[in-house]
Amino acid sequence: MSGQVLSKQRRTNDGKGGRNISIEYMKLLCAFLVVAIHVSPLQSINETADFVFTRIIARIAVPFFFMVSGYFVLSDCKKHNGKALRFLKKTCILYLAATLLYLPVNIYAGNFKDISLGQVCRDVFFDGTFYHLWYLPAVMLGMLICLMLIRAIGEKAAFAISLVLYVLGLVGDSYYGLTKILPLLGKVYDEIFKISSYTRNGIFFAPAFLMLGCLAAKTNERKKEYSQLITGMEAVIFFLLMAGEGLLLHKLRWQRHDSMYILLVPLMYFLFLWISRLSCGINSQKRERKNRKSIGAGRKDMGNGAMLIYIIHPFVLVALRGVSKPLGLYDILVENTLVCYLAVSLLSAFAAWILLAIYHLLGVGKKKKKSILPELQTDRAWIEIDLEHLKWNVEQIKANLPKGCKFMAVVKANAYGHGDVEVAKFLYGMGVKAFATATLEEAVHLRKNGLKGKILILGYTSPENAGYLAKYHLVQTVLDENYAGQLNEQGIPVKVHVKVDTGMHRLGEDWRNGDKILNIFQYPNLQIEGIFSHLCVSDRGEDEAVLYTRKQIRNFEQVLDKIETAGYTGLKTHLQSSYGTVNYPELQCSYVRMGIMMYGCLSSPDDEVKRELSLKPVLTLKARVALVRKLNKGECVGYGCTFRAPYDMMIAAVTIGYGDGYPRNLSNGKGWVLIGGKKAPIIGRICMDQLTVDLTGIEDVKPGDEVILIGEAGRAGISAEEVAAAAGTITNELLCRMGSRLGHIVAQNDRI
Numbered sequence: 001m002s003g004q005v006l007s008k009q010r011r012t013n014d015g016k017g018g019r020n021i022s023i024e025y026m027k028l029l030c031a032f033l034v035v036a037i038h039v040s041p042l043q044s045i046n047e048t049a050d051f052v053f054t055r056i057i058a059r060i061a062v063p064f065f066f067m068v069s070g071y072f073v074l075s076d077c078k079k080h081n082g083k084a085l086r087f088l089k090k091t092c093i094l095y096l097a098a099t100l101l102y103l104p105v106n107i108y109a110g111n112f113k114d115i116s117l118g119q120v121c122r123d124v125f126f127d128g129t130f131y132h133l134w135y136l137p138a139v140m141l142g143m144l145i146c147l148m149l150i151r152a153i154g155e156k157a158a159f160a161i162s163l164v165l166y167v168l169g170l171v172g173d174s175y176y177g178l179t180k181i182l183p184l185l186g187k188v189y190d191e192i193f194k195i196s197s198y199t200r201n202g203i204f205f206a207p208a209f210l211m212l213g214c215l216a217a218k219t220n221e222r223k224k225e226y227s228q229l230i231t232g233m234e235a236v237i238f239f240l241l242m243a244g245e246g247l248l249l250h251k252l253r254w255q256r257h258d259s260m261y262i263l264l265v266p267l268m269y270f271l272f273l274w275i276s277r278l279s280c281g282i283n284s285q286k287r288e289r290k291n292r293k294s295i296g297a298g299r300k301d302m303g304n305g306a307m308l309i310y311i312i313h314p315f316v317l318v319a320l321r322g323v324s325k326p327l328g329l330y331d332i333l334v335e336n337t338l339v340c341y342l343a344v345s346l347l348s349a350f351a352a353w354i355l356l357a358i359y360h361l362l363g364v365g366k367k368k369k370k371s372i373l374p375e376l377q378t379d380r381a382w383i384e385i386d387l388e389h390l391k392w393n394v395e396q397i398k399a400n401l402p403k404g405c406k407f408m409a410v411v412k413a414n415a416y417g418h419g420d421v422e423v424a425k426f427l428y429g430m431g432v433k434a435f436a437t438a439t440l441e442e443a444v445h446l447r448k449n450g451l452k453g454k455i456l457i458l459g460y461t462s463p464e465n466a467g468y469l470a471k472y473h474l475v476q477t478v479l480d481e482n483y484a485g486q487l488n489e490q491g492i493p494v495k496v497h498v499k500v501d502t503g504m505h506r507l508g509e510d511w512r513n514g515d516k517i518l519n520i521f522q523y524p525n526l527q528i529e530g531i532f533s534h535l536c537v538s539d540r541g542e543d544e545a546v547l548y549t550r551k552q553i554r555n556f557e558q559v560l561d562k563i564e565t566a567g568y569t570g571l572k573t574h575l576q577s578s579y580g581t582v583n584y585p586e587l588q589c590s591y592v593r594m595g596i597m598m599y600g601c602l603s604s605p606d607d608e609v610k611r612e613l614s615l616k617p618v619l620t621l622k623a624r625v626a627l628v629r630k631l632n633k634g635e636c637v638g639y640g641c642t643f644r645a646p647y648d649m650m651i652a653a654v655t656i657g658y659g660d661g662y663p664r665n666l667s668n669g670k671g672w673v674l675i676g677g678k679k680a681p682i683i684g685r686i687c688m689d690q691l692t693v694d695l696t697g698i699e700d701v702k703p704g705d706e707v708i709l710i711g712e713a714g715r716a717g718i719s720a721e722e723v724a725a726a727a728g729t730i731t732n733e734l735l736c737r738m739g740s741r742l743g744h745i746v747a748q749n750d751r752i
């Protein structure tokens, strides 16, 4: 298998999993922009220039912070619930600490005289416990709103609602002038301002940018090809347009506050995309991985540093004002706003740096060291799935189907041990839109993991579970007329395919009971989409078997005729599984139900088929050498002492057993493995978790070496067919027995 192991690295490939260096730099820049908003550096030089700088340009800073949270926390809140909770907890602690820090300043300023409970609530939940701290309750409240919306109505609708809230917020902010035109509106906003001094808060402001960050993450995941130049230009264009918007509103004197602009939304979207992709290129990815160890901590400090500067700078400003007066430096340090800005910025950065140094010295960050542990690898015994081979097989099979016949992928029993979600979603991506499972649980599992398309349940589902069929848009097989009646009785409309027994005598209404079959069509709650049967000797080439299969086909056609005559048309039909497809390629149905051959295997090694396909096995089974030891002549190995060394020999214990699905009846020489490309026979009995092999003739084996149980190594190979035959079974059974304890590695050659 030559594919790159992707499943474990995918998280970093979108630049979202780890820290993104350009986003960290931008956070730092934004922190200084916020300082600018509070110091107005150009005020002593030119009023308009200051307006443009602090009331327009610097207005990207806080939305950017929101977007970062949306990008990293919201975008996979469905999968990682803990992430959002951790974020909320961390922010809450930070808010408490910041509130304590500003307590003396608040007391000194006399903010606690005649304070009411309403005011306290307003400050804590909306305005912030100091003028800039509104951001912390806002990001928490906004995050909660977004989480609830996403859970209730999905991402897209949540984004739409966040935009509606933003528009409502606009009227209380930059577009307050509208309330002069519509006085009634003004009354409404007066009420709002009793609860929160601005609409720039966790309800009207934060959700839009949090959702926008989430959207940017999805865009980055989806779109691999993009032009940074175009994204950058889009950002610049919206930047200029927003400057126009801001100046116009300023001139009209419409602004009650100036945090929110209409064009801020598209501007932030493109700006964020542009910045987040700066460090997402392939080369920088490699570089990032290489540098992760050395600069990982520094990068993290940068992001935390930005937050500290944000929190500290008003304190620094107050201190600077207080200290410069007695020193006689007030004119230079405070009155000159540009100098004041530089001083506050530098001092805040310095203070942040010192705080971080103390934090590291105290070893608070030591706990974090744990996370340097590499991701837990399930590399004791594992399967590797080659999606390229899967793709190859599907294309081979598809190319041989008659026109109009579609591919239904059978993904029952965890996709024959290959991993149903990975396999099914990959197939969906390459155009397969119909799937079959054996059970309701399997089908629901796929849906819950986001599989779209048709899913047909081939086996029994309790009629009482009809509600789940409807809820998850599943198609149930009607097992016979009696079952149809029971399913109908639930009173829930469900989609079904009717199964006809044409000679296998397992499931299906008997083909001879034409009236019963027609009766199934009378049930109002059964929406019949298809009709099918199953061949039972289509894998055999003997005359008798062929005759039997032809009879089955005729029986099926007879039923179809009868149904058509009764006026039921447009039904989907299917009859063939893997062997039926290659041995009776002339059959013209709507689907073939493809199982074992899609996974690149025949059921047994010597099966002959009419239409030869060159299939490639998708699954490889591997384990490791646990230890190498010497067995003296006459010593035995394993339970029951069934193997005794005929001479002094080297043996190895291998990290796989029947607990992993490897058949126990391959004990004592019936099975063999590959170590270093050479065959090593299994000796003694296979245990639940280990097996032992004879290393005679194989040099230099050491603990940790890879052992192949199914798969290829150079020119040597052990096919699933061989292993299955040696164990007295077929590959279908061998593969679907692969244990849940096995590690799972998905490789995909074309995505390197």
Ligand SMILES: *Cc1c(COP(=O)(O)O)cnc(C)c1O
Binding pocket: 410, 412, 458, 534, 576, 577, 578, 579, 593, 594, 595, 596, 597, 732
């Ligand atoms: C399992 C199954 C298949 C797939 O069979 P393969 O031989 O693995 O292709 C098709 N149809 C039905 C009804 C099945 O149960």
